[in-house]
Amino acid sequence: MNVLVVGNGGREHALAWTLLRAPNVKQVICTPGNGGTATLKGCHNEPVAVDDFEGIRRIAQKYNVSLVVVGPEVPLSLGITDYLQQYNLTVFGPNQAGAQLEASKAWAKALMQQANIPTAQTAVFTDAAAAKAYIQTLPIVIKADCLAAGKGVTIADRPEIAYAAIDAIFAGEFGRENQTVVIEEYLTGQEVSVLALTDGQTIRPLIPAQDHKAIGEGDTGPNTGGMGAYAPTPILTDSLSQRIQTEILEPTLATLQKRGIDYRGVIYAGLMITPDGEPKVLEFNCRFGDPETQAVLALLDTPLDEVILACCQQRLAEFPPLSWKPGVAVCVVLASAGYPGSYQKGYAITGVEQATAKGATVFHAGTKLSGDQVITDGGRVLGVTAVGSTFEAAIALTYEAVDCIGFEGMYCRRDIGFRLAQG
CATH class of the missing domain: 3.90.600.10 (Phosphoribosylglycinamide synthetase, C-terminal domain)
Structure with a gap:
């Protein structure tokens, strides 16, 4: 079959590379792709932007694709899945309602509170003065409510840093439409990325990874989209993984169902494992992580197209356990x-x-x-x-x-x- 991968990053190159190793995948088309997908055997690029839904539809129909895999969060948040499904295309990635899990941190926090999911104490503000007045304890975490390519988070250990981060958000650094700031308790420990696949009824985690978000060694300097990752991270024991499944992943999916959201795609839980061993959610993402995907998929033995189709067709409960390469x-x-x-x-x-x-x-x-x-x-x-x-x-x-x-x-x-x- 032919598969269309939407996006142009390292995650999309890894998805294309992994899909092409599957026996059933004949060709991968990337929109718009990059230099790696342009030179990958069995893959070629089409110069269509990720927010050009009509152009993507035309490419999908031109190549008679059986599956569309959406990599980035932006087209998901804009409703690419809803749009393509109108044309009877099979899409892996949540609809626009489900993508709010990443597109709005305030929305995601409200869902966590409804589901009793362990997370940092949080307050949401639409006024800069009120946000500044709230800050009493340092360090504190300041987040833009909207999508910010991994760069909308500031850990402030001095008041002036916190105030500057709040001013930047309300001044439009992440878009003039974003007039909401989320302020969170600063959690310590080790971060873990758990990428889970779901068909809207069943949810299965992939092997856990650990990202390195800061630009500088020793996790110093500003946050980035991610400077490296490894998998599987040994900090997650079997018992802790089971807790994450029952206390975080399953309640998240159940609460999405209660809200009437049919979520088929990736639920990526960015977690902090606190010094006392408690898992707490830092954020949710609605897509594969980058660069975690590069490390995780390097070890996946199960054909990726098969498990993705099982999610799209709501057959995940009956799908065999995922198989992983050693190492x-x-x-x-x-x-x-x-x-x-x-x-x-x-x-x-x-x-x-x-x-x-x-x-x-x-x-x-x-x-x-x-x-x-x-x-x-x-x-x-x-x-x-x-x-x-x-x-x-x-x-x-x-x-x-x-x-x-x-x-x-x-x-x-x-x-x-x-x-x-x-x-």
Whole structure:
């Protein structure tokens, strides 16, 4: 069958790469795709923007696709699933109502409270002065209510930082339409990403991963879309995983059902495992994580198309248990100088073939094909991913491959996986 993947990031390259390993998948079309999907055997790009729903529909019908997999949160929040389903297309990704789980942090917090899901204490404000007056204890977490590409969160340990974050949100840094700020209790511990697949009736988690959101080593500096990840994270024991299933994932799905939302796609729970071992939800996302997907799918043995179709067709309860390859996976993101702030584009990328020869898989994110040359075209440029029998082996192989690659201003964190030593 033919599959259409919507998006142009590292997550979408990983989805296309994984789908093409499935026996039933003949061809993958990416809209708009990137330099990696443009050069991936069995895959090709169509230059259609993720918010051009009519253009995406035409491409899906042109290639007689059997399945549309939506990667990014923006088209989901704009209602791409609702639109394409009108034309009898099978879409993996929640409808617009379900995508509010990520599109509005205030909406998601209200759902968590309704479902009695453990999370940080929260207050929501539509007035900057009231938000500032609320802050008594530091550090505190300031969040833009809307989608912000992973950059709408500020951890403030001084009043002036908190006030500046609030002012920036109300001044329109994340869109003039966003006039809501969410202020949360600051939680400590280790973060874990649990990506779960659901058909609206049953929910199944994939292996857990740990992202590294901050730009700087030791988790310092501003947040990014993610600078690296590894899977499976050993911090989640079997008993803790079971608690997450029964205390977080299942109540979330049940509450969506109570609200009349038929949610078929990914529920991504960003969790904090507190020092006393309690799992608390930091946020929900309505799609596969990036870069967690690169690490998780590197280990998936079950054909991805089969489990996704089971979700779309509400057959997940009867689907066999997911099968995983032995070992662990590590992904290191290579970024443009200046990211997550302003950065330059258009630099030639070298050494990808040598990195692949080392045994790594190089997923493209912010790249494009210019003639025969792949060049930089974004903040997060590549996700170098390797599998090993141990974390030490996987990390070593990943960085060996990283050292083969070069482009002007290339930056990466050299400590991906540093929390493994902390237990």
